[in-house]
Structures are given as C-alpha cells and as structure tokens.
Amino acid sequence: MNTPADVKTIVKERYGQAAARVASGARNACCGSAEGCAGNADPITSNLYDAVQAGQVPEQALLASLGCGNPTALAELKPGETVLDLGSGGGIDVLLSARRVGPGGKAFGLDMTDEMLALAEENKRKSGLTNVHFLKGEIENIPLPDASVDVIISNCVVNLSADKDRVLQEAFRVLKPGGRFAVSDVVVRGEVPPAIRRSMELWVGCVAGALGDDDYRTKLAAAGFENVDIEATRVYRADDAREFLAGQGADVQQLAAQVDGKIVSGFIRATKPLAPAAGAKAPKLAANALSAAAAQSCCTSSCCGRDG
Numbered sequence: 001m002n003t004p005a006d007v008k009t010i011v012k013e014r015y016g017q018a019a020a021r022v023a024s025g026a027r028n029a030c031c032g033s034a035e036g037c038a039g040n041a042d043p044i045t046s047n048l049y050d051a052v053q054a055g056q057v058p059e060q061a062l063l064a065s066l067g068c069g070n071p072t073a074l075a076e077l078k079p080g081e082t083v084l085d086l087g088s089g090g091g092i093d094v095l096l097s098a099r100r101v102g103p104g105g106k107a108f109g110l111d112m113t114d115e116m117l118a119l120a121e122e123n124k125r126k127s128g129l130t131n132v133h134f135l136k137g138e139i140e141n142i143p144l145p146d147a148s149v150d151v152i153i154s155n156c157v158v159n160l161s162a163d164k165d166r167v168l169q170e171a172f173r174v175l176k177p178g179g180r181f182a183v184s185d186v187v188v189r190g191e192v193p194p195a196i197r198r199s200m201e202l203w204v205g206c207v208a209g210a211l212g213d214d215d216y217r218t219k220l221a222a223a224g225f226e227n228v229d230i231e232a233t234r235v236y237r238a239d240d241a242r243e244f245l246a247g248q249g250a251d252v253q254q255l256a257a258q259v260d261g262k263i264v265s266g267f268i269r270a271t272k273p274l275a276p277a278a279g280a281k282a283p284k285l286a287a288n289a290l291s292a293a294a295a296q297s298c299c300t301s302s303c304c305g306r307d308g
Contacts, residue, residue, distance in 0.1 A: 007162040007209070008138075012113050015089070019115035022090060071153040072096040074233075074267045075182035080104040081150040084174065086139040086167070086183070087111055087157025091120035091132070097153065098132045108149070109134045110142060140166040147176045154183035156265075159210045168223040175272040181225060184233070186210040187266040193258050195251070207263060216268060225270035234265040 072093050077083060077100040085094045088109025098107035109132070111117050117134055124132045137143040139154075140163050152171050161167050171181055188210045196208055211219070213230050220228045241256035241263065 007160070008112075011160050015113045016115040019090065019113065019119045023115075023119060071155055071182055071184045071267070072100065074184070075151055075153055075180070077101055077105075077151060082106045082108070082148065083151045083153060084108045084110065084142070084144065084149045086142075086152060086154035086171070087160070088120060088134065089113075089116050089155075091123045091134065093153060093155050094120070094132055094134070095123065095127050095129060098127075098129045101131070103131055105131060107132050108144070110137050110139060112136065112138050140170060142170045142174050144174045146173055147179075149174045149179060150176055151180045151182060154185070156185055158183060159186050162209070164211060165219055165222070168219055168225070172223045172225060172272055177272060177274045179272045181220070181268070181270040181272070183268050185216075185266060185268055187216060187230060187232075187264050187268075188212045188262055189264060190262045192262055193255055195255065196245075196259065210263065213266070220268075220270045224272065226273055228270045229268070231267045231269070232264040233267055235261055236263045236265075237261060 070093075075083075075097075077097060079100075079102040081101045082105060083094075083097040083101055085097065085108065088094050088111045091109055094107045094109035098105070101107060107129075109120055111120065111134070114136070117136055120134045124134065135143055139157065139161060152175060158164060158167055175181065186207060189212070216230060217228050236259075238256045238260040241259050242252055245252045245255050245259075
C-alpha cells in the first residue's frame with residue numbers, strides 16, 4: 001500500500017523532471033508522465049488554451065502546462081479579486097488570472113517543487129506582471145491566512161494529493177466568506193479497475209488518484225462548502241484511454257475498454273457560506289497578513305535560488 005509520503009515524493013520528483021524538460025525547450029505531456037503519451041496529442045492535457053490565451057503568457061508557461069482543463073476560462077474572476085492557484089506549476093493559470101483580476105487584484109500560485117517555482121518565477125519576469133506571487137508549500141498546508149482569498153483555482157492537482165480531505169479543508173479555511181472554489185480536475189464516474197488505482201505512474205498521470213464524482217461532492221460538503229456542482233468538460237473514451245494507459249503492459253486494451261467513458265475532466269464549483277456580520281473584522285486582518293505573505297513570496301526566498 002502506498003503511503004501519502006510515497007505519493008508526495010513521486011509527484012514532486014516527476015514534476016521536477018517535467019520542469020527540467022521545459023527548461024531545456026521540450027514540451028510536457030500526460031500530466032507529468034515520464035514517458036509521455038504514445039500518440040502525438042495527449043487526450044488530457046492538449047488543446048486547453050485558445051490562441052488568445054496562449055499569446056498572453058510566455059511560451060515556457062504554455063509548454064509546462066500539465067492540466068486537464070482551463071479553470072481561468074470557467075471561473076468568473078472579477079477585477080480586484082485575490083486568486084490562489086493550488087499546484088501552480090509553471091504558472092500559466094496564475095498569469096492568466098492576474099490579467100483577469102487586474103492591477104487592483106492579486107494572483108498567488110502555490111507549488112511544492114523547486115524546479116517548477118523557478119520556472120514560474122522566470123515566466124513571471126517575462127510576463128512583466130507585478131500582481132503575481134509564487135509561494136512554496138503544499139496544498140495540504142496552505143501558507144496563507146484565514147479568509148484571505150476570493151477564489152481558489154487549480155488545474156488537475158487536487159487528484160494528485162493522497163489527503164484530499166485536508167486539501168479541501170485548507171481551501172475552505174483560506175477562502176473569504178462567500179468565496180468560490182473553482183477547479184478543473186479529473187473525476188471518475190463509476191468503478192475503475194484496481195490495477196489503475198494501484199498504479200503510481202497513473203497517479204502521477206492524473207488518473208489513479210481521481211475521486212468519484214459522488215465522493216468529490218461528499219468531501220466538499222464535509223469541508224463546509226455549499227452549492228457544489230460538477231460539470232464534465234471532456235469525456236475520455238476507450239481510444240483516449242489507450243493513450244494515457246500506454247506503458248501499462250499487455251492489458252492496455254482490456255483496461256481501456258473497462259474505463260471507456262468513466263474518466264472525465266470536470267469543472268468543480270462550490271462556495272463558502274457567508275459569515276455572520278459579527279465576523280466583519282476578519283477580512284481586514286486577513287488582508288494585512290496576505291500582504292505579508294506576498295512580501296515573502298518565492299521570488300524573495302531561497303526556493304528560487306535568487307533574489308527577485
């Protein structure tokens with residue numbers, strides 16, 4: 001049985017390798033898979049951003065994208081809001097969000113991998129954006145204060161955690177009352193073969209650790225969220241499954257048939273209930289602490305290996 005520590009170590013190692021590939025000029029595929037996909041286009045990570053969005057970010061931010069959706073296109077971001085991207089990788093969704101919230105807003109990216117953080121900082125520099133802050137940390141322990149964020153986004157990262165309950169509790173904690181949870185993630189409909197659930201390679205590839213849609217709803221509700229909704233954005237058929245199951249041995253055809261239509265990319269929405277009026281002072285205190293967190297962002301710490 002793989003422990004949470006095993007999952008975290010392997011995810012961190014593989015995403016560090018992914019960042020190194022991008023730094024060398026290569027494109028990533030398959031949500032961090034070491035081998036990449038068998039075909040020319042990964043059915044999970046390909047064609048997520050349109051030409052306009054691609055033109056708004058440095059090329060390396062696009063090359064480093066390992067997501068399964070486009071939360072910035074679906075989340076209703078408003079000027080002046082504070083956005084947090086869980087597992088921000090090379091920074092593409094943070095940079096796009098920063099443009100959406102404007103100079104009066106803030107976009108934070110949280111990642112645990114030094115190589116990805118360094119890549120994200122370089123992409124921030126190239127973008128010229130000043131309302132972007134990258135933080136080193138784990139999505140199970142978000143280094144931001146309570147009630148400090150308007151919107152949480154994430155792109156195919158929650159499924160990589162071995163402690164999703166903790167992730168959702170932390171997301172709830174840092175959201176302001178009325179704040180929105182708006183993430184893209186891989187979701188499972190029905191049962192999938194135990195061989196897929198056991199595979200660490202597929203966990204890093206965004207599939208093995210995916211929650212069932214009912215489980216996702218239950219866990220969000222248990223964390224305190226309301227208005228939970230899951231909207232399928234892509235449904236993967238047997239032909240798609242053969243692509244991301246490449247390397248799983250002689251049983252690929254059989255496994256692909258068993259997961260036909262059961263694995264989807266989805267947009268998961270939920271909201272944090274409004275707090276009573278008695279808690280009115282909390283946002284101001286959180287805002288002060290948030291400014292301190294921005295001042296200690298990755299670009300001024302040792303995680304990027306240089307000064308901002």
